[in-house]
Amino acid sequence: MHIQPILAALRRHKAGTILIALQIALTLAIVCNALFIIHQRLAHMDEPSGVDEANLFVISNLWGAQYSTPELVERIKEDVATLRQVPGVQDVTASNQYPLEAGGSWDNFITLTPDQRVKTTDASYFTGDANFLSTLGVKLIAGRDFRPDEIQNRGMREKIISPVAIISKAMADKLFPHGDALGKTFYAMTSDPITIIGIVDVLHRADVSTWSATYYGESMVVPIRIAEPWGGYYIVRARPGQLDAAMRAAPKALYAQNRMRMIDPKDGLLSFAEVRRRAFERDRGMAILMSIICAVLLAITAAGIVGLTSFWVGQRRKQIGVRRALGATHGDILRYFMTENLLISLGGVVIGVLLTFGLNLWLVTRFTLNVLPAAYVAGGVAMLLLLGQGAVFAPALRASRVPPIEATRPV
Amino acid sequence: MFTYYLQLGLRSLKRNPMLTALMVMAIGFGVAASMITFSVFRAVSGNPIPQKSSQLFVPQIDSWGPEQNEKGDPPGALNYVDAMALMRAHQAPRMTLIYKVMLSTLPRDANSVPVSAQGFAVTADFFPMFDVPFLYGNGWSNAEDDNRVADIVLTQEFNQRVFGGANSVGKNITLSGHDYRIVGVASHWNPLPRFYDVWAEDGFDNQPDFFLLLNRALDLHTDNAGRNSCRGTITYNGWDEYLHSNCVWLMPWVELDTASDAARYRRFLEGYSADQQRAGRFGWAPNVRLRNVTEWLEYREVVPPESRISLVVAVCFFIICLVNTIGLLLAKFMRRAGEIGVRRALGATRHEIYAQYLVEAAAVGLAGGVLGLLLTVGGMSGVGLLFAPEIARLAQVDVSLVGLTFAAAIFATVAAAFYPAWRAAQVQPAWQLKSN
Numbered sequence: 001m002h003i004q005p006i007l008a009a010l011r012r013h014k015a016g017t018i019l020i021a022l023q024i025a026l027t028l029a030i031v032c033n034a035l036f037i038i039h040q041r042l043a044h045m046d047e048p049s050g051v052d053e054a055n056l057f058v059i060s061n062l063w064g065a066q067y068s069t070p071e072l073v074e075r076i077k078e079d080v081a082t083l084r085q086v087p088g089v090q091d092v093t094a095s096n097q098y099p100l101e102a103g104g105s106w107d108n109f110i111t112l113t114p115d116q117r118v119k120t121t122d123a124s125y126f127t128g129d130a131n132f133l134s135t136l137g138v139k140l141i142a143g144r145d146f147r148p149d150e151i152q153n154r155g156m157r158e159k160i161i162s163p164v165a166i167i168s169k170a171m172a173d174k175l176f177p178h179g180d181a182l183g184k185t186f187y188a189m190t191s192d193p194i195t196i197i198g199i200v201d202v203l204h205r206a207d208v209s210t211w212s213a214t215y216y217g218e219s220m221v222v223p224i225r226i227a228e229p230w231g232g233y234y235i236v237r238a239r240p241g242q243l244d245a246a247m248r249a250a251p252k253a254l255y256a257q258n259r260m261r262m263i264d265p266k267d268g269l270l271s272f273a274e275v276r277r278r279a280f281e282r283d284r285g286m287a288i289l290m291s292i293i294c295a296v297l298l299a300i301t302a303a304g305i306v307g308l309t310s311f312w313v314g315q316r317r318k319q320i321g322v323r324r325a326l327g328a329t330h331g332d333i334l335r336y337f338m339t340e341n342l343l344i345s346l347g348g349v350v351i352g353v354l355l356t357f358g359l360n361l362w363l364v365t366r367f368t369l370n371v372l373p374a375a376y377v378a379g380g381v382a383m384l385l386l387l388g389q390g391a392v393f394a395p396a397l398r399a400s401r402v403p404p405i406e407a408t409r410p411v
Numbered sequence: 412m413f414t415y416y417l418q419l420g421l422r423s424l425k426r427n428p429m430l431t432a433l434m435v436m437a438i439g440f441g442v443a444a445s446m447i448t449f450s451v452f453r454a455v456s457g458n459p460i461p462q463k464s465s466q467l468f469v470p471q472i473d474s475w476g477p478e479q480n481e482k483g484d485p486p487g488a489l490n491y492v493d494a495m496a497l498m499r500a501h502q503a504p505r506m507t508l509i510y511k512v513m514l515s516t517l518p519r520d521a522n523s524v525p526v527s528a529q530g531f532a533v534t535a536d537f538f539p540m541f542d543v544p545f546l547y548g549n550g551w552s553n554a555e556d557d558n559r560v561a562d563i564v565l566t567q568e569f570n571q572r573v574f575g576g577a578n579s580v581g582k583n584i585t586l587s588g589h590d591y592r593i594v595g596v597a598s599h600w601n602p603l604p605r606f607y608d609v610w611a612e613d614g615f616d617n618q619p620d621f622f623l624l625l626n627r628a629l630d631l632h633t634d635n636a637g638r639n640s641c642r643g644t645i646t647y648n649g650w651d652e653y654l655h656s657n658c659v660w661l662m663p664w665v666e667l668d669t670a671s672d673a674a675r676y677r678r679f680l681e682g683y684s685a686d687q688q689r690a691g692r693f694g695w696a697p698n699v700r701l702r703n704v705t706e707w708l709e710y711r712e713v714v715p716p717e718s719r720i721s722l723v724v725a726v727c728f729f730i731i732c733l734v735n736t737i738g739l740l741l742a743k744f745m746r747r748a749g750e751i752g753v754r755r756a757l758g759a760t761r762h763e764i765y766a767q768y769l770v771e772a773a774a775v776g777l778a779g780g781v782l783g784l785l786l787t788v789g790g791m792s793g794v795g796l797l798f799a800p801e802i803a804r805l806a807q808v809d810v811s812l813v814g815l816t817f818a819a820a821i822f823a824t825v826a827a828a829f830y831p832a833w834r835a836a837q838v839q840p841a842w843q844l845k846s847n
Binding site for chain 2: 015016019020022023026027029030033034037062063064065066109114117118156157158159187189190191210228229230255259260261262264281282284285286288289290293296297300301303304307308310311314315359363366367
């Protein structure tokens, strides 16, 4: 295929050529960045929680009466016992928060020495009893679980420091990179050291914010029963297949046992599937929006190429007829238009790659997005070249069918 | 002449239905994507209190020091000690302190259950500072703050739920076991973003049920239900020690009418911090900020990044649609070069050709605007899928959005037609007539 005559012809259609190239360039920039955003959001949504999500639900229990700390401890113990009696319930624990809770969450700065001013890391802070790990279905990979006699009660603003903690592997690796965290100590804004007695495989933080991305997966559990006047959470694990029944029965059982409580009809009772859905709502929304925009954009760009090429074909019928009369085959004409589009597309993607990185750089500085991997751009370039070839195929085919007789007809 | 051009334009649009449909769709999708994302952006980036946003300020004092503060910035709220010191200093004409509380209402009878109610503990100046409108009664006075009485202001919605909308001023309400005297009912007041509490929440949560007298709430040890942030080793044990800890949780606002008042107040904050340094409470040089409402909302990054990114991407999408439209208009106009040649030969001026094709483009823009509006209205119902519910419900189609949709579609299409129409006007009549 000779490129020279194509370039000569393009020079006579500067405006159209530039417009197609520009459109391909801009499409590449938007699609690459949008796909990258989609990928990141999907990866965020897929973050493992480490808990048995299929069978878990959470009750947010607010007290409707004023109880003293000892009373609160009794109420919580009663509630846990009541929930255990609910048919279909396998295990129950009371906690201050739960993984993927989002919203306001509880985290503590972590240091290795008591007088350290700058934190070593930050951990999501869970309180739990001896049933915390078994209820959530978190996998203990080293050390031991809490013993029932280790559980301390903590009233509002009380200074209760647990001497022991179970931490996630991510946090253990951050604090002690050599893998010897078990038995070591750390400080969680406490004056006394906390000994690591157990390490769990994965336990997602309660928060899912961009802020906490640096501390991804870093969580700690202490054997404390939080007895605060406002209330707390009950995390309930249902027997397999009995989640819905247990979820219906659990609030009724609690109200029957003590009606001076408030379980919000909208947010008070959440299956873990709903917890996950809410936690990543924004990410899902972004992924959907970006997908729609990508799809429509590619369609419009393809349609634009079809439109302009059809126009060119219509304009050049006479010339095509002349070429056919002079011996050019169907294939020659087809290849001519395909090559012409490839040349324009190549020009477009070259500018497009620059625009893509420019837009990405802007997003990185403005929205702290990550730097776009080159593979995405390569994929985007391949996609747009294919799109161009696909779009040009129908008009090019029509051009190739122009009969040689056209050469003799007046335009 | 305009109507004639319009007729010509419409006829020409009918001649190439595919090409026309393509252009209308490109404009329609582009404008709809921009409008949907813009309506969300407009809702979250609005000025919640335009009449006073430059007179209301958040005083920030660095009580944590350079190693523990927010990357050089002082914490976004005050601890109890500093908050009370600023209140006592009376250096601003008006000042309020705010923290979030969650209380329970009594069950109505033996068969019903309590219901939770949430609101803010505030001081007297809260109501005049933020221009809170009242349906019944009023806020309370500074003297009542000092007397630490159990006053409460209900919101209209909460008053509706509890008292069926009746004038409840003077009545008592029991919340979490304590009685409060209702002094006022605020009529629908819910500025969004909820600027006065964006340190503790995202600014779009459920609206509060009540505002109660801060000193009374403190006396009752009513716990803070909002955000609380501490540094270093936590040593407090019990409420009183907590109040004297470095934990920040009280949101301060001051009203300063002029720039010189603001400058004077900033000097006061610096002086206060210097005093604390001299007294040995702060081991660092004064580090204070005084941001007004707009600066504060910006600093707190109240507009979700999702909203900004989607607006940017949607506008880029619209631009690509326009580039596409330029190409298609060019193809469409140039295909009629022969026709233009005849018209020019019959005496039409370049100017008239130019005007004719711009009018034709405007017709495309109008059609694109109609499609865009339909897509926008349809898309609005899907906004709930794209943004968090508390933000999605703020996005609405109103008259200004409808106007903007049409204006954007027509203006953009006409702008896109400038070059193709100019090319059409440049057609040489002789050339066209000769080749025919």
